[in-house]
Amino acid sequence: MPRASTILLVVCILGFVFLYAPILSLIIFSFNESKLVTVWGGFSTKWYRALLEDPQILGSAWISLKVAVVTATLSVVLGTLAAYVLTRFGRFRGRALLTGMSTAPLVMPDVITGLSLLLLFVSMEQLIGWPAGRGMTTIIIAHVTFCMAYVAVVVQSRLADMDESLEEAAMDLGARPVRVFFDVTVPVIAPALVAGWLLAFTLSLDDLVVASFVTGPGASTLPMVIFSKVRLGVSPDINALATIIIAIVALGVFIASWQMRRAARHG
Amino acid sequence: MSGLIERLPPLRWTAALLRRLGLRGRSVVIAVPFLWLLVFFLVPFLVVAKISLSEAAIARPPFTPLLEWDGLRAIVTLNFGNFAFLFDDPLYLNAYVSSLRIAFVSAVITLFVGYPIAYYIARSPEGRRSILLTLVILPFWTSFLLRVYAWQGFLRSNGVINNFLLWAGIIDQPLVMLQTNFAVYLGIVYTYLPFMILPLYANLVKLDESLLEASADLGGRPAATFFHVTLPLSMPGVIAGFMLVFVPAIGEFVIPELLGGPNTLMIGRVLWNEFFSNRDWPVASAVAIAMLVILVVPIMILRNAQAKTEES
Structure with missing residues (x-):
């Protein structure tokens, strides 16, 4: 009988094959000459050229990037505030409600978040005339609402691990709380802020369902365009797009882990 | 060293303004x-509840108002017809049951796939651990939609898997895998696997090895040690990982839409179609409220598991 550790290793390798095989096949077939996504017809970069000449994809990618940058930045501000309040302020009225509201978005199904925010925007427009119509602004508000919950989780664990005596020392030396926060707390939790920003950026860039509900005419995000193409059937240019995204992500993760390792050596 | 406040004048001005207004910093920071969450997370549910009690109408927005003035008094019309409709039409009940079943089975499979991987990573030497963890998280950073799309290419009748099996002579007819419930299970396990591995890993890496050694010293065989020591101690991680897969999978839309067939009934898909195809906002709202009611129990279980993890 093989040893338990051998079985464990085999399961683990199979698990990683399972995770990466579909992604590898996307990359390989993005260089396929044939329009049939699954039959190899020779090496070609024509789908990349087709992608760069597609104004619909480029336009929606630009919209998605703008939405994601604004969303990530706002989410870091709001999520950090929520995390700071929950870890440092002790008891206050509404604490239980804030805890619930900042964790529930993590598991809330997209269809519910999307529908409920759309109905809110429609009702607000009827009542107070804002937001007038829907588009990028409403997508950003919706994305911030669920992304800040993710940022709050990341920052909260960092704040909980941080040595509070640093903040207390600054306070004892007469620094105002705001100053302590920006000069002592922020530098210590900076890695969590960066991680939170990247997480919110990715989640926003990735979202199809919520954006589909709360968007308006003229504001189609990249996932919405991809989805409508994929739904109609095979489109090799989507493989090319996927490969570009995977390359950017892999590069980003590589740089981040290299930076972290360097920081760990010097720290 | 000059601090951030000195370097960023807007921060300084905002702080000064708030002081001038007499607002205590603490309450502003809480508020x-x-x-934000009150207005954009909690209030929307009240709006959904309100609209689920109205009637669909050809108007903009497409539903009847609940509250009307006839000049003298307000008339409130509550319509519970949408909820009665959910119970009358077996489509909705079937969709709920089928969503719960698909989400549950997928979460169980994800647990069986994820546990050995998490265990292996937690027991690896420290240098290899971070590399393996990065490899688990890496797919999560690439587009979810594109990963589901990748499976379409894998599973279709002229796809990678069928081509390989035909070439190897294992089958002589392509297997039908795309547009089946099997593809939906596969898609959920695939996309949610990191959400299972991470909480399990976080739990298993903290496991006190001396307990395992004690069990072995007392003559416990590896299997006995696992079932009597490791597994019970990792229960908070198991519950957290299970719920992080189970709860969002109930409302999943993209996976059943792209990988499932016309017979794959899931409640997220039903809600989407009520809203986008039938344009029946009140029924879509009623579906959402009914879904929320079902989600309350698993969300409470998840919160308890997380609270326990924080205590330990």
């Missing part, structure tokens, strides 16, 4: 995230 900002609190109000």
Whole structure:
């Protein structure tokens, strides 16, 4: 009988094959000459050229990037505030409600978040005339609402691990709380802020369902365009797009882990 | 060293303004995230509840108002017809049951796939651990939609898997895999696997090895040690990982839409179609409220598991 550790290793390798095989096949077939996504017809970069000449994809990618940058930045501000309040302020009225509201978005199904925010925007427009119509602004508000919950989780664990005596020392030396926060707390939790920003950026860039509900005419995000193409059937240019995204992500993760390792050596 | 406040004048001005207004910093700091979540997370559910009690109408927005003035008094018309409709039409009940079943089975499979991987990573030497963890998380950073799309290419009748099996002579007819419930299970396990591995890993890496050694010293065989020591101690991680897969999978839309067939009934898909195809906002709202009611129990279980993890 093989040893338990051998079985464990085999399961683990199979698990990683399972995770990466579909992604590898996307990359390989993005260089396929044939329009049939699954039959190899020779090496070609024509789908990349087709992608760069597609104004619909480029336009929606630009919209998605703008939405994601604004969303990530706002989410870091709001999520950090929520995390700071929950870890440092002790008891206050509404604490239980804030805890619930900042964790529930993590598991809330997209269809519910999307529908409920759309109905809110429609009702607000009827009542107070804002937001007038829907588009990028409403997508950003919706994305911030669920992304800040993710940022709050990341920052909260960092704040909980941080040595509070640093903040207390600054306070004892007469620094105002705001100053302590920006000069002592922020530098210590900076890695969590960066991680939170990247997480919110990715989640926003990735979202199809919520954006589909709360968007308006003229504001189609990249996932919405991809989805409508994929739904109609095979489109090799989507493989090319996927490969570009995977390359950017892999590069980003590589740089981040290299930076972290360097920081760990010097720290 | 000059601090951030000196370097960023807007921060200094905002701080000064708030002081001038007599607002205590503490309440402002609490109020900002609190109000945002109140207005954009909690209040929307009340709006959904309200609209689920109205009737669909050809208007903009497409439903009847609940509250009307006839000049003298307000008339409130509550319509519970949408909820009665959910119970009358077996489509909705079947969709709920089928969503719960698909989400549950997928979460169980994800647990069986994820546990050995998490265990292996937690027991690896420290240098290899971070590399393996990065490899688990890496797919999560690439587009979810594109990963589901990748499976379409894998599973279709002229796809990678069928081509390989035909070439190897294992089958002589392509297997039908795309547009089946099997593809939906596969898609959920695939996309949610990191959400299972991470909480399990976080739990298993903290496991006190001396307990395992004690069990072995007392003559416990590896299997006995696992079932009597490791597994019970990792239960908070198991519950957290299970719920992080189970709860969002109930409302999943993209996976059943792209990988499932016309017979794959899931409630997220039903809600989407009520809203986008039938344009029946009140029924879509009623579906959402009914879904929320089902989600309350698993969300409470998840919160308890997380609270336990924080205590330990």
